[in-house]
Amino acid sequence: MTxxxxxxxxxxxxxxxxxxxxxxxxxxxxxxxxxxxxxxxAGGTDDxxxxxxxxxxxxxxxxxxxxxxxxxxxDLGGSVLTARLFERPSAVVVADVPFVEGAIAAAVLAxxxxxxxxxxxxxxxxxxxRKL
Numbered sequence: 001m002t003x004x005x006x007x008x009x010x011x012x013x014x015x016x017x018x019x020x021x022x023x024x025x026x027x028x029x030x031x032x033x034x035x036x037x038x039x040x041x042a043g044g045t046d047d048x049x050x051x052x053x054x055x056x057x058x059x060x061x062x063x064x065x066x067x068x069x070x071x072x073x074x075d076l077g078g079s080v081l082t083a084r085l086f087e088r089p090s091a092v093v094v095a096d097v098p099f100v101e102g103a104i105a106a107a108v109l110a111x112x113x114x115x116x117x118x119x120x121x122x123x124x125x126x127x128x129x130r131k132l
Contacts, residue, residue: 011064069116
C-alpha cells in the first residue's frame with residue numbers, strides 16, 4: 001500500500017561540490033521518503049567539475065518549489081555560500097545540518113506535508129542521531 005501524496009510539500013534541495021554525491025544522497029533520501037518526495041540535487045559546476053553552481057541551485061529550487069517552502073541542505077564551505085544566495089525567510093531556508101542524515105530526516109517529514117519549520121527541525125535533529 002502506498003501513501004498518498006500530500007497536496008503540497010516542502011521541497012528539498014541538496015547542494016554539494018560533487019554532482020554524484022548530491023544525486024546519490026537525493027536518491028537515498030527519496031528511497032526513505034517515498035516516490036512523491038520533492039528532492040532535487042544541485043551538485044558540481046556547470047562544466048561537471050568540483051564546486052557549486054548558482055544556476056543549478058536556482059533550477060533545483062524551481063523544480064521542487066510548490067509554494068510552501070524549500071529547504072536547502074549544503075555539504076560544506078562554498079556550497080553554503082552559494083545556497084545562502086537564495087535564502088528568503090519563510091520561503092527558502094538554508095539548513096546547517098549533517099548532509100546525508102539531515103537530507104533523509106527532512107525528506108521523510110516533508111513527504112508527509114509538514115510545514116517548513118517542522119522539516120527544518122527534523123533535519124536539525126539529525127545532528128544528534130547516534131549510531132551506536
